[in-house]
Amino acid sequence: MIENQDLSFQTMAIHMGESPDLSNPASIPDITMSNTFLADPKVSFSAENLEEDSAHTYTRWSNPTIEILEKKVAALENGEAALAFSSGVAAVTSLMLNKLKSEDRMIISDVTYAGIREFANDILDGLNIDVVPVDLSNIDSLKDAFQKPVKLVFAESPCNPILRLTDIKKVANIAHENGAQLAVDSTFGTPCVTRPISLGADYVIHSMTKYLGGHGDAMGGIVVGKNKDILNLKQRVRVHTGAVISPFNAWLINRGLATLPLRMKAHSENAIKLAEFLENHHGIERVIYPGLPSHPQYELAKSQMDSYSGMFTFQVKDPGALMKRMNDFRIFHYAVSLGHHKSLIFYLPTKELQESTFRLTGEQLDGYRKYGGDGIFRVSVGLEDADDLIQDLDAVL
Numbered sequence: 001m002i003e004n005q006d007l008s009f010q011t012m013a014i015h016m017g018e019s020p021d022l023s024n025p026a027s028i029p030d031i032t033m034s035n036t037f038l039a040d041p042k043v044s045f046s047a048e049n050l051e052e053d054s055a056h057t058y059t060r061w062s063n064p065t066i067e068i069l070e071k072k073v074a075a076l077e078n079g080e081a082a083l084a085f086s087s088g089v090a091a092v093t094s095l096m097l098n099k100l101k102s103e104d105r106m107i108i109s110d111v112t113y114a115g116i117r118e119f120a121n122d123i124l125d126g127l128n129i130d131v132v133p134v135d136l137s138n139i140d141s142l143k144d145a146f147q148k149p150v151k152l153v154f155a156e157s158p159c160n161p162i163l164r165l166t167d168i169k170k171v172a173n174i175a176h177e178n179g180a181q182l183a184v185d186s187t188f189g190t191p192c193v194t195r196p197i198s199l200g201a202d203y204v205i206h207s208m209t210k211y212l213g214g215h216g217d218a219m220g221g222i223v224v225g226k227n228k229d230i231l232n233l234k235q236r237v238r239v240h241t242g243a244v245i246s247p248f249n250a251w252l253i254n255r256g257l258a259t260l261p262l263r264m265k266a267h268s269e270n271a272i273k274l275a276e277f278l279e280n281h282h283g284i285e286r287v288i289y290p291g292l293p294s295h296p297q298y299e300l301a302k303s304q305m306d307s308y309s310g311m312f313t314f315q316v317k318d319p320g321a322l323m324k325r326m327n328d329f330r331i332f333h334y335a336v337s338l339g340h341h342k343s344l345i346f347y348l349p350t351k352e353l354q355e356s357t358f359r360l361t362g363e364q365l366d367g368y369r370k371y372g373g374d375g376i377f378r379v380s381v382g383l384e385d386a387d388d389l390i391q392d393l394d395a396v397l
């Protein structure tokens with residue numbers, strides 16, 4: 001197996017974790033679908049006794065195909081270890097359930113992937129966990145939230161859906177000064193764009209359903225962190241909730257990772273062309289893309305991101321009228337999700353999203369509107385030809 005961490009990112013994306021099995025020296029690893037493995041009669045029946053290097057016993061505990069994916073993502077994120085889950089939501093909620101118990105406090109970005117905020121509002125709150133939503137781009141409000149001890153700070157950068165950034169280095173320092181750990185959902189960035197662990201985060205999380213898989217055909221999530229934290233997460237949560245990724249999906253996502261650096265470069269190049277086109281289009285009020293100088297945190301984007309990924313949003317005067325034309329695209333699909341080879345677009349109305357999910361008021365609502373306006377069209381730019389995409393947008397706008 002390739003262990004050399006000095007390899008370049010692109011080489012690691014292809015080789016890390018993959019070791020030709022000498023009994024079947026295939027160049028491309030086969031999928032191990034077996035859910036059980038011939039066991040040493042001395043193996044303990046309890047996952048409590050699992051160790052980092054335990055032999056494979058049962059796929060909910062560990063599996064060779066899943067392990068390839070975990071090793072590769074850990075290497076790409078500059079982390080010690082990783083644990084793969086059935087979805088991005090399973091990865092985030094497993095980490096939260098592992099770190100938090102009744103009366104503990106968690107600071108969460110006041111804008112996150114909607115399903116995560118709803119989980120925090122509805123499930124964690126019901127478990128008597130003190131969930132404090134904070135605009136993490138406002139360092140003073142972050143500091144205020146540490147009046148009581150905090151176990152975990154949960155951030156996204158860029159955040160879904162408004163593309164606000166979190167200054168990961170700064171937030172990590174403040175979290176650590178106050179005895180808390182920092183988890184960063186880096187789904188929009190991918191390790192090609194930002195590496196949160198190198199900036200001080202304790203955990204990086206991905207919905208691998210998005211860019212890491214990259215082809216819209218497999219769900220998965222992953223948490224990267226320190227060996228002891230990841231083993232603890234496996235023993236206490238993944239084994240017991242059963243939210244493990246299927247080996248087939250792990251294989252597909254590992255296959256997607258081989259081209260991640262090439263895809264992210266192309267996504268980024270397409271996104272800047274489309275964002276610039278829209279910024280100069282008479283029908284468009286505003287475009288938000290971290291790679292445009294008009295992004296409110298462009299300086300932070302330049303210092304924290306190597307490229308700017310393929311996600312941007314735009315606002316128009318009359319979204320209702322444009323919504324009526326969403327089925328007129330030849331290429332774009334009107335659909336949720338993101339990070340696929342196909343271009344996707346979806347509308348997120350501020351009022352509805354605030355009522356269902358974020359429930360922000362006052363300064364926090366103003367902070368949301370600074371990026372989200374009354375509503376945004378969220379675009380995930382695919383890998384089609386940029387001129388074809390521009391023509392498609394132009395015809396519908």
Ligand SMILES: *Cc1c(COP(=O)(O)O)cnc(C)c1O
Binds near residue numbers: 090207208209220221
């Ligand atoms: C999609 C997404 C998730 C959830 O991932 P699933 O794989 O759909 O469960 C979490 N965080 C972010 C930022 C996402 O975009």
